Amino acid sequence: xxxxxxxxxxxxxxxxxxxxxxxxxxxxxxxxxxxxxxxxxxxxxxxxxxxxxxxxxxxxxxxxxxxxxxxxxxxxxxxxxxxxxxxxxxxxxxxxxxxxxxxxxxxxxxxxxxxxxxxxxxxxxxxxxxxxxxxxxxxxxxxxxxxxxxxxxxxxxxxxxxxxxxxxxxxxxxxxxxxxxxxxxxxxxxxxxxxxxxxxx
Numbered sequence: 001x002x003x004x005x006x007x008x009x010x011x012x013x014x015x016x017x018x019x020x021x022x023x024x025x026x027x028x029x030x031x032x033x034x035x036x037x038x039x040x041x042x043x044x045x046x047x048x049x050x051x052x053x054x055x056x057x058x059x060x061x062x063x064x065x066x067x068x069x070x071x072x073x074x075x076x077x078x079x080x081x082x083x084x085x086x087x088x089x090x091x092x093x094x095x096x097x098x099x100x101x102x103x104x105x106x107x108x109x110x111x112x113x114x115x116x117x118x119x120x121x122x123x124x125x126x127x128x129x130x131x132x133x134x135x136x137x138x139x140x141x142x143x144x145x146x147x148x149x150x151x152x153x154x155x156x157x158x159x160x161x162x163x164x165x166x167x168x169x170x171x172x173x174x175x176x177x178x179x180x181x182x183x184x185x186x187x188x189x190x191x192x193x194x195x196x197x198x199x200x201x
Contacts, residue, residue, distance in 0.1 A: 079170070082106075167192055
């Protein structure tokens, strides 16, 4: 029933009902309201399935949808793998509630410092992915550094300063295989960790 009411052609047929009688008009309005309510619920469900409830960013499922679309239309993009440095120490020292605040603060900074057409995702734990619709290394590096510098000057109550490390790879320049590009961004991230953290590679 829900899928039927959500179909555009069903809504069009409802609109064509001639409200000759009051009861028929009431029935028509009821059908239209039900159709709209179902559509809104389905949209909400799609949104909740593809987003991370803690941060409001896209989750891995949502990220995959955008990756597939970028590849389908051959849009060159950069993958920025972002990780919070020493995040386990934050959880151990201050508790998971404070750790959640750190994750939410980083998510807000990501949304603020990146454009609407850049896709910010929480891929798991303290790990994030940004899909940036750009292929110029200078532009991408500068964007990554803006985020990194914003994080290192943002003081979080009771915790203080946290930092992030970032690794960058490009599709299709690094590889035509999307999974390989994600791995390469991770490798660059780990290189940043090895080189002292709080840097972009």
